[in-house]
Amino acid sequence: MTVTFGVLLFLNIYCSQTSQQIFYQSKEASMIEKCQLAASELSSLEVINRENVSETISGMESLRVTRLIVTDQAGQAIYDSWAPNTAGKYVLFPEVVEALGCNDVFTWRYHDGVMHSQAAVPMMYYGTLTGCVYMMEYDAQQGSLIRSLQANILTITVVLELVVILFSLFFARAFSTRMRRIMASMRIIQEGDYTHKVNLGGHDELSILGSEINDLTDRLQTSEAKRRQFVSDASHELKTPLASIKLLTDSILQNEMDQPTVMEFVEDIGKEADRLNRMSQKLLSLSKAESQEENESEIIRMAPTAERVVRMLTGIAEKSQIRIETDLSGDCPVLIQEDDLYQIIFNLVENGIKYNTPGGTLTLTLQRDEDNAMLKVTDTGVGIPTESIGHIFERFYRVDKARSRKSGGSGLGLSIVRGIVERNNGTILVESALGQGTTFTVYFPAFDTEETEESAT
Numbered sequence: 047m048t049v050t051f052g053v054l055l056f057l058n059i060y061c062s063q064t065s066q067q068i069f070y071q072s073k074e075a076s077m078i079e080k081c082q083l084a085a086s087e088l089s090s091l092e093v094i095n096r097e098n099v100s101e102t103i104s105g106m107e108s109l110r111v112t113r114l115i116v117t118d119q120a121g122q123a124i125y126d127s128w129a130p131n132t133a134g135k136y137v138l139f140p141e142v143v144e145a146l147g148c149n150d151v152f153t154w155r156y157h158d159g160v161m162h163s164q165a166a167v168p169m170m171y172y173g174t175l176t177g178c179v180y181m182m183e184y185d186a187q188q189g190s191l192i193r194s195l196q197a198n199i200l201t202i203t204v205v206l207e208l209v210v211i212l213f214s215l216f217f218a219r220a221f222s223t224r225m226r227r228i229m230a231s232m233r234i235i236q237e238g239d240y241t242h243k244v245n246l247g248g249h250d251e252l253s254i255l256g257s258e259i260n261d262l263t264d265r266l267q268t269s270e271a272k273r274r275q276f277v278s279d280a281s282h283e284l285k286t287p288l289a290s291i292k293l294l295t296d297s298i299l300q301n302e303m304d305q306p307t308v309m310e311f312v313e314d315i316g317k318e319a320d321r322l323n324r325m326s327q328k329l330l331s332l333s334k335a336e337s338q339e340e341n342e343s344e345i346i347r348m349a350p351t352a353e354r355v356v357r358m359l360t361g362i363a364e365k366s367q368i369r370i371e372t373d374l375s376g377d378c379p380v381l382i383q384e385d386d387l388y389q390i391i392f393n394l395v396e397n398g399i400k401y402n403t404p405g406g407t408l409t410l411t412l413q414r415d416e417d418n419a420m421l422k423v424t425d426t427g428v429g430i431p432t433e434s435i436g437h438i439f440e441r442f443y444r445v446d447k448a449r450s451r452k453s454g455g456s457g458l459g460l461s462i463v464r465g466i467v468e469r470n471n472g473t474i475l476v477e478s479a480l481g482q483g484t485t486f487t488v489y490f491p492a493f494d495t496e497e498t499e500e501s502a503t
């Protein structure tokens with residue numbers, strides 16, 4: 047608002063100066079012209095004296111001014127229309143002095159509604175200075191014109207300033223009301239009500255801020271719902287083995303059992319404890335996989351990690367009569383943390399064994415597909431029903447709960463895999479046919495550098 051006032055004040059001053067300037071220019075031209083006319087008429091006189099000058103001037107209608115003085119080259123008055131007796135006296139007006147220096151002069155002053163203008167020009171006779179003509183004029187009419195113009199400009203400025211004040215007050219009020227509404231909404235959201243919406247309407251920056259807050263609360267609401275779901279699923283999953291342990295210990299304590307049965311029960315307790323252990327480890331991996339923390343990725347080839355996983359799981363595969371085949375010839379470098387890559391391959395190969403059928407095969411292939419490095423895990427197992435395919439990456443989802451539990455599954459493996467793959471800019475796809483087998487394919491951007499090319503050769 048202060049800036050607007052400043053601008054209006056500046057405009058006011060500028061307009062009144064400009065109006066005076068316009069009058070100044072027109073006045074200067076006319077006064078100099080009059081002086082030059084008189085000077086040229088007087089230059090043609092044989093003798094320049096008071097009578098001759100008076101006669102010449104009175105014969106020229108256009109030379110009617112408030113005061114007219116004619117001096118000789120020394121500045122002594124020859125004729126003064128105001129004071130007939132000043133002949134012979136020196137006229138020391140600055141304009142006269144300037145004109146006797148052979149310059150045309152015009153000065154101007156606006157005071158008390160009157161325009162006071164003065165002009166003087168040298169009088170020459172065949173290139174020799176013979177004197178000067180000085181004219182002075184009071185112009186009350188032009189003065190009042192300037193005054194009324196300035197009054198108009200002032201009125202316009204005041205009206206504009208009032209309008210600016212009114213608008214500023216209106217907008218400031220509207221702004222603070224809307225701002226207060228946003229702050230009230232923020233307080234409600236802060237207290238945990240993520241269903242609250244900021245309703246402002248309009249299309250200004252505050253409405254945009256309001257809709258950004260609404261988007262944020264939507265996201266908070268979703269993540270809060272996911273968090274609740276996760277906590278309830280996790281407690282449910284942890285509750286089952288804990289309940290089994292409690293049941294088994296109660297049975298041992300309450301019933302008189304023979305030694306072999308007690309041993310069997312204790313073995314079962316151990317298995318449940320193992321399950322709890324695996325579950326808590328998977329939960330830790332899951333939170334690591336989903337955290338946005340920057341990991342220190344490196345450019346590595348996938349084959350060594352794949353071989354490590356295969357070595358690790360061969361024993362289990364053999365126990366389940368599953369043959370593991372590998373084709374790692376299409377290996378290429380990718381940007382990833384080795385631990386992450388291990389987790390992905392381990393979980394997929396472990397599932398391929400777990401959900402396979404005795405005598406089945408698991409094939410692990412590494413391929414290069416244009417700009418992508420491709421990791422493929424194919425099994426000849428039970429397959430996944432079409433309606434379940436969309437859910438297998440969800441936490442705690444299991445197609446066949448009994449089978450998964452029996453094989454030590456937690457329903458977390460694939461959600462961990464997907465979390466890690468996405469964090470490393472990859473994608474994971476699944477194809478499956480019930481009773482025939484399943485293929486998981488993971489794509490990562492291939493990361494060829496000169497260094498890795500050289501080490502490959």
Ligand code: ADP
Pocket residue numbers: 397398401425427428429430438439443444445446450454455456457458459460461484
């Ligand atoms: P789990 O620990 O139960 O194996 P996952 O998240 O690894 O959990 O897998 C989720 C579900 O997807 C499994 O319970 C299983 O039903 C199904 N699944 C995963 N991999 C395979 C596969 N290779 N063949 C058939 N079903 C699979």
